[in-house]
Amino acid sequence: MRALDRVRELAESLSRHPLRTFLTMLSVGWGTFVLVVLLGAGTGLQNHVEWMFRDDATNSVWIYEGETSLPFAGTPVGRPVRLRNADHEMVRDTVDVDRLTARFYFRGRSATAAYAGRSAGFGVRSVHPDHRYLENTQMTAGRFINALDLNKRRKVAVIGQEVSKYLFRGADPLGEWIDVAGVPMRVVGVFEDSGGEGEERQIYLPITTAQAAFGGYDHIDQLMFTLTDANIDSSKAITAQVTAALAGRHGFDPADKQALRIRDNIEGYQRIQQLFTLLDSFVWLVGVGTVTVGIVGVGNIMLVAVRERTAEIGLRKALGATPGSIVSSVVQEAVLMTAVSGYSGIVAGVVLLEAVRAWMPENDYVRDPQVTLLPAAVAAVLLVLFGGVAGFIPASRAARIQPVDALRDA
Protein backbone atom coordinates (compact mmCIF):
# COMPACT_ATOMS: atom_id res chain seq x y z
CA MET A 1 0.00 0.00 0.00
CA ARG A 2 2.73 2.44 1.00
CA ALA A 3 4.78 1.36 -1.99
CA LEU A 4 1.87 2.05 -4.29
CA ASP A 5 1.44 5.47 -2.67
CA ARG A 6 5.09 6.21 -3.28
CA VAL A 7 4.82 5.24 -6.90
CA ARG A 8 1.75 7.44 -7.26
CA GLU A 9 3.54 10.41 -5.71
CA LEU A 10 6.65 9.81 -7.84
CA ALA A 11 4.72 9.49 -11.06
CA GLU A 12 2.88 12.67 -10.20
CA SER A 13 5.97 14.75 -9.53
CA LEU A 14 7.74 13.39 -12.62
CA SER A 15 4.78 14.12 -14.86
CA ARG A 16 4.60 17.73 -13.72
CA HIS A 17 7.31 18.73 -16.20
CA PRO A 18 7.01 16.06 -18.87
CA LEU A 19 9.36 17.67 -21.39
CA ARG A 20 12.03 18.38 -18.81
CA THR A 21 11.77 14.89 -17.36
CA PHE A 22 11.92 13.41 -20.84
CA LEU A 23 15.01 15.40 -21.89
CA THR A 24 16.82 14.61 -18.67
CA MET A 25 16.05 10.94 -19.06
CA LEU A 26 17.05 11.07 -22.70
CA SER A 27 20.57 12.13 -21.74
CA VAL A 28 20.99 9.16 -19.38
CA GLY A 29 19.36 6.78 -21.84
CA TRP A 30 21.58 8.01 -24.63
CA GLY A 31 24.61 7.40 -22.41
CA THR A 32 23.74 3.79 -21.69
CA PHE A 33 22.71 3.27 -25.31
CA VAL A 34 26.12 4.48 -26.49
CA LEU A 35 27.86 2.35 -23.86
CA VAL A 36 26.01 -0.80 -24.89
CA VAL A 37 26.50 -0.21 -28.61
CA LEU A 38 30.21 0.51 -28.14
CA LEU A 39 30.65 -2.56 -25.96
CA GLY A 40 28.79 -4.64 -28.52
CA ALA A 41 30.86 -3.31 -31.39
CA GLY A 42 34.04 -4.00 -29.41
CA THR A 43 32.90 -7.55 -28.74
CA GLY A 44 32.05 -7.87 -32.44
CA LEU A 45 35.55 -6.84 -33.43
CA GLN A 46 37.04 -9.18 -30.88
CA ASN A 47 34.82 -12.04 -32.04
CA HIS A 48 35.97 -11.45 -35.57
CA VAL A 49 39.62 -11.57 -34.63
CA GLU A 50 39.08 -14.69 -32.54
CA TRP A 51 37.24 -16.19 -35.49
CA MET A 52 40.27 -15.54 -37.63
CA PHE A 53 42.34 -17.46 -35.09
CA ARG A 54 39.77 -20.27 -34.88
CA ASP A 55 41.69 -22.63 -37.14
CA ASP A 56 44.88 -22.89 -35.18
CA ALA A 57 45.74 -23.48 -31.57
CA THR A 58 46.25 -20.03 -30.07
CA ASN A 59 48.96 -21.28 -27.76
CA SER A 60 51.17 -22.56 -30.57
CA VAL A 61 54.59 -21.70 -31.98
CA TRP A 62 55.48 -22.57 -35.57
CA ILE A 63 59.09 -22.78 -36.76
CA TYR A 64 59.87 -22.74 -40.49
CA GLU A 65 63.19 -23.22 -42.26
CA GLY A 66 65.02 -20.14 -43.44
CA GLU A 67 68.41 -18.94 -44.67
CA THR A 68 71.20 -17.48 -42.59
CA SER A 69 71.55 -13.72 -42.80
CA LEU A 70 74.48 -13.34 -40.41
CA PRO A 71 77.92 -14.90 -40.92
CA PHE A 72 78.69 -17.45 -38.25
CA ALA A 73 81.89 -19.40 -37.52
CA GLY A 74 83.27 -18.76 -40.96
CA THR A 75 80.17 -19.82 -42.86
CA PRO A 76 78.72 -17.44 -45.47
CA VAL A 77 75.32 -15.80 -45.32
CA GLY A 78 72.47 -17.14 -47.43
CA ARG A 79 73.09 -20.70 -46.32
CA PRO A 80 69.82 -22.63 -46.06
CA VAL A 81 68.97 -24.18 -42.71
CA ARG A 82 67.49 -27.65 -43.12
CA LEU A 83 65.43 -29.13 -40.28
CA ARG A 84 65.80 -32.86 -39.58
CA ASN A 85 63.97 -35.55 -37.67
CA ALA A 86 66.69 -35.21 -35.05
CA ASP A 87 65.60 -31.61 -34.43
CA HIS A 88 62.08 -32.84 -33.72
CA GLU A 89 63.49 -35.42 -31.32
CA MET A 90 65.65 -32.80 -29.63
CA VAL A 91 62.65 -30.55 -28.98
CA ARG A 92 60.60 -33.56 -27.84
CA ASP A 93 63.29 -34.67 -25.40
CA THR A 94 64.62 -31.40 -24.03
CA VAL A 95 61.89 -28.74 -24.19
CA ASP A 96 58.81 -28.53 -22.02
CA VAL A 97 56.18 -28.45 -24.74
CA ASP A 98 52.60 -29.72 -24.58
CA ARG A 99 51.95 -30.93 -28.15
CA LEU A 100 54.65 -31.30 -30.77
CA THR A 101 54.57 -32.16 -34.45
CA ALA A 102 56.72 -31.75 -37.51
CA ARG A 103 55.45 -31.24 -41.03
CA PHE A 104 57.02 -32.62 -44.14
CA TYR A 105 55.84 -31.37 -47.51
CA PHE A 106 56.75 -32.72 -50.88
CA ARG A 107 56.47 -31.40 -54.41
CA GLY A 108 55.02 -28.04 -53.68
CA ARG A 109 52.79 -29.17 -50.81
CA SER A 110 50.18 -30.84 -52.95
CA ALA A 111 49.73 -34.01 -54.90
CA THR A 112 47.23 -35.75 -57.09
CA ALA A 113 44.97 -38.15 -55.27
CA ALA A 114 42.91 -40.68 -57.19
CA TYR A 115 40.19 -43.19 -56.46
CA ALA A 116 38.04 -45.22 -58.85
CA GLY A 117 38.96 -43.17 -61.87
CA ARG A 118 38.48 -39.80 -60.19
CA SER A 119 41.51 -37.69 -59.41
CA ALA A 120 42.31 -34.18 -58.30
CA GLY A 121 45.06 -32.17 -56.66
CA PHE A 122 44.90 -31.88 -52.88
CA GLY A 123 47.17 -30.50 -50.23
CA VAL A 124 49.24 -33.14 -48.53
CA ARG A 125 50.81 -32.72 -45.11
CA SER A 126 52.90 -35.40 -43.49
CA VAL A 127 52.74 -35.05 -39.75
CA HIS A 128 52.99 -36.49 -36.25
CA PRO A 129 49.85 -37.53 -34.28
CA ASP A 130 49.86 -34.29 -32.21
CA HIS A 131 49.21 -32.31 -35.35
CA ARG A 132 45.48 -32.60 -34.89
CA TYR A 133 45.65 -30.44 -31.76
CA LEU A 134 47.61 -27.74 -33.54
CA GLU A 135 45.19 -27.40 -36.42
CA ASN A 136 42.01 -28.11 -34.46
CA THR A 137 41.28 -31.08 -36.67
CA GLN A 138 37.91 -32.66 -35.79
CA MET A 139 37.45 -36.29 -36.74
CA THR A 140 34.05 -37.11 -38.22
CA ALA A 141 34.85 -40.75 -38.98
CA GLY A 142 37.67 -43.15 -38.19
CA ARG A 143 40.79 -41.89 -36.47
CA PHE A 144 43.73 -39.58 -36.89
CA ILE A 145 47.28 -40.74 -37.52
CA ASN A 146 48.74 -42.55 -34.49
CA ALA A 147 52.13 -43.57 -33.16
CA LEU A 148 51.84 -47.07 -34.58
CA ASP A 149 51.35 -45.64 -38.07
CA LEU A 150 54.63 -43.79 -37.63
CA ASN A 151 56.56 -46.71 -36.19
CA LYS A 152 55.45 -49.13 -38.88
CA ARG A 153 55.47 -46.57 -41.65
CA ARG A 154 51.93 -47.61 -42.48
CA LYS A 155 50.52 -46.44 -45.75
CA VAL A 156 47.47 -44.77 -44.27
CA ALA A 157 45.82 -41.44 -45.01
CA VAL A 158 43.40 -39.18 -43.12
CA ILE A 159 41.38 -37.15 -45.57
CA GLY A 160 39.38 -33.95 -45.26
CA GLN A 161 35.64 -33.88 -45.84
CA GLU A 162 36.03 -32.14 -49.17
CA VAL A 163 38.49 -34.80 -50.32
CA SER A 164 36.06 -37.49 -49.23
CA LYS A 165 33.16 -35.78 -51.01
CA TYR A 166 35.06 -35.49 -54.24
CA LEU A 167 36.68 -38.90 -54.36
CA PHE A 168 33.93 -41.01 -52.78
CA ARG A 169 30.72 -39.10 -53.61
CA GLY A 170 29.07 -40.03 -50.37
CA ALA A 171 30.33 -43.61 -50.19
CA ASP A 172 32.13 -44.71 -47.02
CA PRO A 173 35.83 -44.03 -47.58
CA LEU A 174 37.10 -45.90 -44.50
CA GLY A 175 39.28 -48.85 -45.44
CA GLU A 176 39.42 -47.87 -49.11
CA TRP A 177 42.73 -47.49 -50.87
CA ILE A 178 43.42 -44.20 -52.62
CA ASP A 179 46.36 -43.27 -54.75
CA VAL A 180 48.41 -40.35 -53.38
CA ALA A 181 51.14 -39.20 -55.80
CA GLY A 182 51.38 -42.69 -57.15
CA VAL A 183 51.54 -44.46 -53.78
CA PRO A 184 48.46 -46.36 -52.54
CA MET A 185 47.30 -45.26 -49.10
CA ARG A 186 44.46 -46.68 -47.03
CA VAL A 187 41.90 -44.18 -45.69
CA VAL A 188 41.60 -44.51 -41.90
CA GLY A 189 39.84 -41.28 -41.04
CA VAL A 190 37.83 -38.30 -42.26
CA PHE A 191 37.96 -34.88 -40.62
CA GLU A 192 36.37 -31.49 -40.66
CA ASP A 193 38.20 -28.30 -39.82
CA SER A 194 36.82 -24.98 -38.60
CA GLY A 195 39.36 -23.39 -40.92
CA GLY A 196 36.95 -24.01 -43.74
CA GLU A 197 36.95 -25.81 -47.07
CA GLY A 198 40.60 -25.08 -47.81
CA GLU A 199 41.61 -26.99 -44.69
CA GLU A 200 39.20 -29.77 -45.56
CA ARG A 201 40.93 -30.23 -48.90
CA GLN A 202 43.96 -31.62 -47.09
CA ILE A 203 45.28 -35.14 -46.80
CA TYR A 204 47.36 -36.10 -43.77
CA LEU A 205 49.97 -38.84 -43.98
CA PRO A 206 52.25 -40.30 -41.29
CA ILE A 207 55.47 -38.31 -41.57
CA THR A 208 57.69 -41.43 -41.53
CA THR A 209 55.75 -43.05 -44.36
CA ALA A 210 55.90 -39.92 -46.49
CA GLN A 211 59.61 -39.38 -45.87
CA ALA A 212 60.32 -42.94 -46.97
CA ALA A 213 57.89 -43.03 -49.87
CA PHE A 214 58.64 -39.63 -51.36
CA GLY A 215 62.38 -39.37 -50.86
CA GLY A 216 62.35 -37.08 -47.91
CA TYR A 217 64.98 -38.99 -45.93
CA ASP A 218 64.91 -37.31 -42.52
CA HIS A 219 63.97 -33.86 -43.75
CA ILE A 220 61.17 -31.87 -42.13
CA ASP A 221 59.88 -28.51 -43.31
CA GLN A 222 58.32 -27.24 -40.17
CA LEU A 223 58.20 -27.73 -36.42
CA MET A 224 55.02 -26.84 -34.55
CA PHE A 225 54.34 -27.04 -30.84
CA THR A 226 51.99 -25.79 -28.17
CA LEU A 227 52.82 -24.80 -24.61
CA THR A 228 50.96 -25.76 -21.45
CA ASP A 229 51.55 -22.38 -19.88
CA ALA A 230 50.62 -20.02 -22.67
CA ASN A 231 51.74 -16.56 -21.78
CA ILE A 232 53.99 -14.25 -23.72
CA ASP A 233 56.94 -14.54 -21.35
CA SER A 234 57.07 -18.31 -21.27
CA SER A 235 56.47 -18.61 -25.00
CA LYS A 236 59.32 -16.18 -25.66
CA ALA A 237 61.62 -18.01 -23.28
CA ILE A 238 60.87 -21.40 -24.80
CA THR A 239 61.10 -20.10 -28.36
CA ALA A 240 64.49 -18.61 -27.50
CA GLN A 241 65.56 -21.90 -25.93
CA VAL A 242 64.53 -23.86 -29.04
CA THR A 243 66.15 -21.34 -31.38
CA ALA A 244 69.41 -21.45 -29.42
CA ALA A 245 69.46 -25.25 -29.46
CA LEU A 246 68.77 -25.35 -33.19
CA ALA A 247 71.43 -22.69 -33.79
CA GLY A 248 73.92 -24.88 -31.99
CA ARG A 249 72.94 -27.94 -34.02
CA HIS A 250 72.89 -26.17 -37.40
CA GLY A 251 75.70 -23.73 -36.84
CA PHE A 252 74.11 -20.34 -37.14
CA ASP A 253 74.10 -17.23 -35.03
CA PRO A 254 71.26 -17.47 -32.43
CA ALA A 255 70.64 -13.76 -33.09
CA ASP A 256 70.03 -14.48 -36.79
CA LYS A 257 66.35 -13.69 -37.40
CA GLN A 258 66.35 -15.14 -40.91
CA ALA A 259 67.87 -18.56 -40.24
CA LEU A 260 64.51 -19.78 -38.95
CA ARG A 261 61.16 -18.12 -39.43
CA ILE A 262 59.13 -18.20 -36.25
CA ARG A 263 55.41 -17.61 -35.99
CA ASP A 264 54.46 -17.20 -32.36
CA ASN A 265 50.67 -17.43 -32.21
CA ILE A 266 50.79 -16.98 -28.47
CA GLU A 267 52.44 -13.63 -28.74
CA GLY A 268 50.23 -12.52 -31.61
CA TYR A 269 47.07 -13.70 -29.92
CA GLN A 270 47.92 -12.21 -26.58
CA ARG A 271 48.94 -8.90 -28.10
CA ILE A 272 45.55 -8.75 -29.72
CA GLN A 273 43.93 -9.74 -26.45
CA GLN A 274 45.76 -6.89 -24.75
CA LEU A 275 44.63 -4.56 -27.48
CA PHE A 276 41.05 -5.57 -26.83
CA THR A 277 41.43 -5.14 -23.10
CA LEU A 278 42.64 -1.65 -23.85
CA LEU A 279 39.79 -1.06 -26.26
CA ASP A 280 37.35 -2.35 -23.65
CA SER A 281 38.65 0.02 -21.00
CA PHE A 282 38.43 2.84 -23.49
CA VAL A 283 34.84 1.96 -24.32
CA TRP A 284 33.97 1.86 -20.62
CA LEU A 285 35.67 5.20 -20.12
CA VAL A 286 33.73 6.82 -22.95
CA GLY A 287 30.47 5.09 -22.04
CA VAL A 288 30.66 5.76 -18.33
CA GLY A 289 31.66 9.34 -19.14
CA THR A 290 28.57 9.76 -21.28
CA VAL A 291 26.34 8.17 -18.65
CA THR A 292 27.91 10.36 -15.98
CA VAL A 293 27.09 13.48 -17.97
CA GLY A 294 23.50 12.28 -18.05
CA ILE A 295 23.46 11.56 -14.35
CA VAL A 296 24.96 14.94 -13.50
CA GLY A 297 22.07 16.29 -15.56
CA VAL A 298 19.64 14.39 -13.38
CA GLY A 299 21.26 15.80 -10.26
CA ASN A 300 21.06 19.27 -11.74
CA ILE A 301 17.42 18.97 -12.66
CA MET A 302 16.64 17.65 -9.20
CA LEU A 303 18.37 20.70 -7.70
CA VAL A 304 16.21 22.93 -9.88
CA ALA A 305 13.13 20.94 -8.94
CA VAL A 306 13.90 21.18 -5.22
CA ARG A 307 14.38 24.92 -5.52
CA GLU A 308 11.11 25.24 -7.42
CA ARG A 309 9.33 23.18 -4.84
CA THR A 310 10.69 25.03 -1.80
CA ALA A 311 7.21 26.21 -0.81
CA GLU A 312 5.72 22.80 -1.52
CA ILE A 313 8.36 21.02 0.55
CA GLY A 314 7.90 23.55 3.35
CA LEU A 315 4.16 22.93 3.30
CA ARG A 316 4.61 19.16 3.27
CA LYS A 317 6.88 19.47 6.29
CA ALA A 318 4.33 21.64 8.08
CA LEU A 319 1.72 18.97 7.40
CA GLY A 320 3.94 16.27 8.90
CA ALA A 321 6.46 15.17 6.28
CA THR A 322 9.63 14.07 8.07
CA PRO A 323 13.04 15.05 6.67
CA GLY A 324 13.55 11.36 5.95
CA SER A 325 10.46 11.12 3.79
CA ILE A 326 11.46 14.26 1.87
CA VAL A 327 14.98 12.90 1.28
CA SER A 328 13.74 9.53 0.19
CA SER A 329 11.17 10.96 -2.22
CA VAL A 330 13.82 13.12 -3.92
CA VAL A 331 16.34 10.28 -4.05
CA GLN A 332 13.70 7.91 -5.33
CA GLU A 333 12.78 10.35 -8.05
CA ALA A 334 16.41 10.59 -9.15
CA VAL A 335 16.89 6.83 -8.99
CA LEU A 336 13.67 6.23 -10.89
CA MET A 337 14.69 8.68 -13.61
CA THR A 338 18.18 7.23 -14.04
CA ALA A 339 17.07 3.62 -13.71
CA VAL A 340 14.17 3.82 -16.16
CA SER A 341 16.08 5.86 -18.73
CA GLY A 342 19.27 3.86 -18.22
CA TYR A 343 17.50 0.54 -18.68
CA SER A 344 15.68 1.90 -21.72
CA GLY A 345 19.03 2.88 -23.18
CA ILE A 346 20.44 -0.58 -22.47
CA VAL A 347 17.41 -2.26 -24.00
CA ALA A 348 17.53 -0.01 -27.07
CA GLY A 349 21.23 -0.78 -27.45
CA VAL A 350 20.69 -4.52 -27.13
CA VAL A 351 17.81 -4.39 -29.62
CA LEU A 352 20.03 -2.57 -32.10
CA LEU A 353 22.85 -5.06 -31.63
CA GLU A 354 20.49 -7.99 -32.06
CA ALA A 355 19.09 -6.43 -35.21
CA VAL A 356 22.59 -5.93 -36.56
CA ARG A 357 23.45 -9.51 -35.64
CA ALA A 358 20.40 -10.81 -37.42
CA TRP A 359 20.65 -8.77 -40.59
CA MET A 360 24.29 -7.81 -41.00
CA PRO A 361 25.96 -9.70 -43.84
CA GLU A 362 29.18 -11.53 -42.99
CA ASN A 363 32.05 -9.10 -43.27
CA ASP A 364 35.71 -8.60 -42.53
CA TYR A 365 35.38 -6.35 -39.48
CA VAL A 366 32.65 -7.35 -37.08
CA ARG A 367 31.23 -10.69 -36.09
CA ASP A 368 28.41 -11.33 -33.59
CA PRO A 369 28.31 -7.93 -31.88
CA GLN A 370 26.71 -8.38 -28.47
CA VAL A 371 26.92 -7.45 -24.83
CA THR A 372 27.29 -10.15 -22.25
CA LEU A 373 25.21 -10.29 -19.11
CA LEU A 374 27.94 -9.14 -16.75
CA PRO A 375 28.59 -5.64 -18.14
CA ALA A 376 24.85 -5.13 -18.51
CA ALA A 377 24.29 -6.14 -14.89
CA VAL A 378 27.19 -3.96 -13.74
CA ALA A 379 25.74 -1.02 -15.66
CA ALA A 380 22.31 -1.61 -14.14
CA VAL A 381 23.62 -1.66 -10.58
CA LEU A 382 25.81 1.40 -11.20
CA LEU A 383 22.82 3.28 -12.60
CA VAL A 384 20.79 2.85 -9.45
CA LEU A 385 23.82 3.76 -7.36
CA PHE A 386 24.64 6.83 -9.42
CA GLY A 387 20.99 7.85 -9.44
CA GLY A 388 21.07 7.78 -5.66
CA VAL A 389 24.23 9.87 -5.61
CA ALA A 390 22.70 12.31 -8.09
CA GLY A 391 19.63 12.66 -5.90
CA PHE A 392 21.49 12.95 -2.65
CA ILE A 393 22.73 16.54 -2.84
CA PRO A 394 19.36 17.95 -3.92
CA ALA A 395 17.66 15.74 -1.34
CA SER A 396 19.78 16.97 1.54
CA ARG A 397 19.12 20.51 0.38
CA ALA A 398 15.40 19.74 0.40
CA ALA A 399 15.65 18.29 3.90
CA ARG A 400 17.16 21.54 5.16
CA ILE A 401 14.22 23.62 3.98
CA GLN A 402 12.47 25.12 6.99
CA PRO A 403 8.70 25.32 6.77
CA VAL A 404 8.76 28.68 8.52
CA ASP A 405 10.94 30.17 5.80
CA ALA A 406 9.23 28.39 2.94
CA LEU A 407 5.70 29.37 3.95
CA ARG A 408 6.37 33.00 4.81
CA ASP A 409 3.74 35.00 3.00
CA ALA A 410 5.40 37.33 0.62
Place this chain on the structure above:
Amino acid sequence: MIRLRELRKSYRVGDRPLPVLKGLDLSIETGELVAIMGSSGSGKSTLLNVLGILDAYDEGTYHLDDVLIRDLSETDAARYRNRFVGFVFQSFHLLPFKDAAENVALPLYYAGVSYRERTARAHELLERVGLLDWADHLPTQLSGGQKQRVAIARALATRPRVVLADEPTGALDSTTSGEIMDLLLDVSASEGTTMVIVTHEPDVAARTGRTIRIVDGRIA
Protein backbone atom coordinates in the same frame (compact mmCIF):
# COMPACT_ATOMS: atom_id res chain seq x y z
CA MET B 1 -4.74 22.43 25.94
CA ILE B 2 -1.97 25.00 25.46
CA ARG B 3 0.21 26.17 28.33
CA LEU B 4 3.11 28.56 27.90
CA ARG B 5 5.31 29.54 30.87
CA GLU B 6 7.92 32.27 30.72
CA LEU B 7 8.49 31.59 27.06
CA ARG B 8 11.52 33.34 25.61
CA LYS B 9 12.96 33.36 22.18
CA SER B 10 15.44 35.58 20.45
CA TYR B 11 16.82 35.70 16.95
CA ARG B 12 20.42 36.41 16.27
CA VAL B 13 20.90 39.54 14.24
CA GLY B 14 24.54 39.93 13.33
CA ASP B 15 26.38 38.98 16.52
CA ARG B 16 23.82 40.21 19.01
CA PRO B 17 20.59 38.49 20.05
CA LEU B 18 17.32 40.21 19.23
CA PRO B 19 14.72 39.10 21.77
CA VAL B 20 11.30 38.54 20.23
CA LEU B 21 9.36 36.68 22.90
CA LYS B 22 10.23 38.06 26.31
CA GLY B 23 8.80 35.77 28.94
CA LEU B 24 5.36 35.00 27.64
CA ASP B 25 2.69 33.28 29.77
CA LEU B 26 -0.43 31.97 28.10
CA SER B 27 -3.07 29.31 28.69
CA ILE B 28 -5.70 28.24 26.22
CA GLU B 29 -8.32 25.73 27.27
CA THR B 30 -9.61 22.82 25.23
CA GLY B 31 -12.28 23.89 22.77
CA GLU B 32 -11.47 27.55 23.20
CA LEU B 33 -11.42 29.87 20.21
CA VAL B 34 -8.98 32.71 20.72
CA ALA B 35 -7.67 35.51 18.58
CA ILE B 36 -4.13 36.82 18.79
CA MET B 37 -3.63 40.40 17.78
CA GLY B 38 -0.58 42.52 17.70
CA SER B 39 1.23 44.99 15.53
CA SER B 40 3.76 43.73 13.10
CA GLY B 41 7.01 42.94 14.86
CA SER B 42 5.21 42.28 18.12
CA GLY B 43 6.17 38.61 18.01
CA LYS B 44 2.79 37.12 17.12
CA SER B 45 4.10 35.23 14.09
CA THR B 46 6.98 33.85 16.13
CA LEU B 47 4.50 32.79 18.79
CA LEU B 48 2.39 31.03 16.19
CA ASN B 49 5.46 29.21 14.81
CA VAL B 50 6.36 28.03 18.29
CA LEU B 51 2.78 26.91 18.93
CA GLY B 52 2.81 25.07 15.60
CA ILE B 53 6.09 23.32 16.43
CA LEU B 54 7.57 24.94 13.33
CA ASP B 55 10.16 26.75 15.38
CA ALA B 56 12.01 26.12 18.64
CA TYR B 57 12.16 28.44 21.66
CA ASP B 58 15.01 29.29 23.98
CA GLU B 59 13.62 29.28 27.51
CA GLY B 60 10.44 28.49 29.39
CA THR B 61 8.01 25.64 28.74
CA TYR B 62 5.37 24.84 26.15
CA HIS B 63 2.86 22.11 26.94
CA LEU B 64 0.51 20.99 24.21
CA ASP B 65 -2.20 18.66 25.54
CA ASP B 66 0.04 18.08 28.59
CA VAL B 67 2.96 17.04 26.41
CA LEU B 68 6.10 19.09 26.85
CA ILE B 69 7.17 20.32 23.44
CA ARG B 70 10.86 20.94 23.73
CA ASP B 71 14.12 20.11 21.97
CA LEU B 72 12.45 17.84 19.43
CA SER B 73 14.33 16.36 16.52
CA GLU B 74 13.03 17.44 13.13
CA THR B 75 11.50 14.04 12.63
CA ASP B 76 9.67 14.10 15.98
CA ALA B 77 8.57 17.67 15.36
CA ALA B 78 7.11 16.57 12.03
CA ARG B 79 5.22 13.72 13.68
CA TYR B 80 3.84 15.97 16.44
CA ARG B 81 2.74 18.56 13.88
CA ASN B 82 1.02 15.88 11.91
CA ARG B 83 -0.87 14.52 14.92
CA PHE B 84 -1.47 17.61 17.07
CA VAL B 85 -1.67 20.66 14.82
CA GLY B 86 -3.68 21.78 11.82
CA PHE B 87 -2.61 24.86 9.89
CA VAL B 88 -4.62 27.42 7.97
CA PHE B 89 -2.55 29.99 6.10
CA GLN B 90 -3.34 33.43 4.75
CA SER B 91 -2.46 32.39 1.20
CA PHE B 92 -3.99 28.92 1.53
CA HIS B 93 -0.87 26.99 0.42
CA LEU B 94 -2.72 24.33 -1.49
CA LEU B 95 -0.63 22.20 -3.84
CA PRO B 96 -1.66 23.42 -7.31
CA PHE B 97 -1.29 20.07 -9.06
CA LYS B 98 -3.48 18.16 -6.60
CA ASP B 99 -7.24 18.38 -6.59
CA ALA B 100 -9.21 19.49 -3.54
CA ALA B 101 -9.65 15.97 -2.15
CA GLU B 102 -5.97 15.14 -2.61
CA ASN B 103 -4.97 18.36 -0.88
CA VAL B 104 -7.22 17.56 2.07
CA ALA B 105 -5.82 14.02 2.23
CA LEU B 106 -2.16 15.09 2.23
CA PRO B 107 -1.64 15.16 6.05
CA LEU B 108 -3.19 11.69 6.17
CA TYR B 109 -0.59 10.47 3.66
CA TYR B 110 2.12 11.48 6.10
CA ALA B 111 0.14 9.92 8.95
CA GLY B 112 0.38 6.60 7.10
CA VAL B 113 -3.32 6.29 6.35
CA SER B 114 -4.19 4.10 3.37
CA TYR B 115 -5.23 5.67 0.09
CA ARG B 116 -8.79 4.45 0.27
CA GLU B 117 -9.28 5.55 3.86
CA ARG B 118 -7.82 8.99 3.40
CA THR B 119 -9.82 9.59 0.25
CA ALA B 120 -12.99 8.72 2.15
CA ARG B 121 -12.00 11.02 5.00
CA ALA B 122 -11.17 13.83 2.55
CA HIS B 123 -14.61 13.59 0.98
CA GLU B 124 -16.24 13.59 4.39
CA LEU B 125 -14.34 16.76 5.31
CA LEU B 126 -15.11 18.46 2.01
CA GLU B 127 -18.77 17.77 2.66
CA ARG B 128 -18.32 19.33 6.10
CA VAL B 129 -17.02 22.57 4.53
CA GLY B 130 -19.64 22.43 1.77
CA LEU B 131 -17.36 21.61 -1.14
CA LEU B 132 -18.12 17.96 -1.84
CA ASP B 133 -19.03 18.76 -5.42
CA TRP B 134 -15.63 20.39 -5.90
CA ALA B 135 -13.60 17.44 -4.68
CA ASP B 136 -11.92 16.79 -8.01
CA HIS B 137 -11.30 20.44 -8.86
CA LEU B 138 -7.81 21.84 -8.89
CA PRO B 139 -7.12 24.87 -6.68
CA THR B 140 -6.91 27.12 -9.76
CA GLN B 141 -10.55 26.29 -10.46
CA LEU B 142 -11.63 27.46 -6.99
CA SER B 143 -12.37 30.93 -5.62
CA GLY B 144 -10.39 32.34 -2.69
CA GLY B 145 -13.10 31.46 -0.21
CA GLN B 146 -13.35 27.94 -1.59
CA LYS B 147 -9.59 27.51 -1.37
CA GLN B 148 -9.64 28.52 2.26
CA ARG B 149 -12.46 26.07 2.92
CA VAL B 150 -10.32 23.32 1.40
CA ALA B 151 -7.43 24.46 3.58
CA ILE B 152 -9.64 24.31 6.67
CA ALA B 153 -10.76 20.81 5.70
CA ARG B 154 -7.09 19.86 5.33
CA ALA B 155 -6.29 21.36 8.76
CA LEU B 156 -8.94 19.10 10.29
CA ALA B 157 -7.86 15.96 8.45
CA THR B 158 -5.86 14.27 11.22
CA ARG B 159 -8.30 15.44 13.93
CA PRO B 160 -5.63 17.64 15.50
CA ARG B 161 -5.78 18.98 19.09
CA VAL B 162 -5.41 22.51 17.86
CA VAL B 163 -5.95 24.45 14.65
CA LEU B 164 -3.64 27.41 14.10
CA ALA B 165 -4.87 29.96 11.57
CA ASP B 166 -2.53 32.68 10.42
CA GLU B 167 -4.59 35.57 9.04
CA PRO B 168 -7.11 33.15 7.56
CA THR B 169 -9.21 35.95 6.13
CA GLY B 170 -6.33 38.20 5.16
CA ALA B 171 -6.67 37.50 1.46
CA LEU B 172 -10.46 37.51 1.31
CA ASP B 173 -13.14 40.16 0.88
CA SER B 174 -15.33 40.97 3.86
CA THR B 175 -18.32 38.84 2.81
CA THR B 176 -16.13 35.79 2.25
CA SER B 177 -14.23 36.56 5.46
CA GLY B 178 -17.50 36.41 7.31
CA GLU B 179 -18.34 33.05 5.78
CA ILE B 180 -14.93 31.63 6.66
CA MET B 181 -15.32 32.86 10.24
CA ASP B 182 -18.79 31.25 10.33
CA LEU B 183 -17.21 27.99 9.29
CA LEU B 184 -14.38 28.18 11.84
CA LEU B 185 -16.83 29.03 14.63
CA ASP B 186 -19.09 26.21 13.54
CA VAL B 187 -16.26 23.68 13.47
CA SER B 188 -14.97 24.87 16.80
CA ALA B 189 -18.40 24.57 18.36
CA SER B 190 -19.37 21.24 16.86
CA GLU B 191 -16.01 19.40 16.99
CA GLY B 192 -14.67 21.09 20.10
CA THR B 193 -11.42 21.84 18.33
CA THR B 194 -9.17 24.37 20.01
CA MET B 195 -8.46 27.24 17.63
CA VAL B 196 -5.93 30.03 17.63
CA ILE B 197 -6.45 32.69 15.03
CA VAL B 198 -3.84 35.33 14.36
CA THR B 199 -5.46 38.38 12.84
CA HIS B 200 -5.20 42.10 12.63
CA GLU B 201 -8.90 42.54 11.82
CA PRO B 202 -10.96 43.63 14.85
CA ASP B 203 -14.12 42.18 13.20
CA VAL B 204 -12.55 38.76 13.14
CA ALA B 205 -11.18 39.05 16.64
CA ALA B 206 -14.53 40.20 17.93
CA ARG B 207 -16.16 36.94 16.91
CA THR B 208 -13.76 34.80 18.93
CA GLY B 209 -14.20 33.98 22.57
CA ARG B 210 -11.12 35.84 23.74
CA THR B 211 -8.61 38.22 22.23
CA ILE B 212 -5.02 38.10 23.32
CA ARG B 213 -2.92 41.13 22.54
CA ILE B 214 0.79 40.82 22.12
CA VAL B 215 2.87 43.90 22.62
CA ASP B 216 6.63 43.76 22.38
CA GLY B 217 6.94 40.05 23.07
CA ARG B 218 4.59 39.91 26.04
CA ILE B 219 0.88 39.48 26.63
CA ALA B 220 -0.55 42.91 27.13
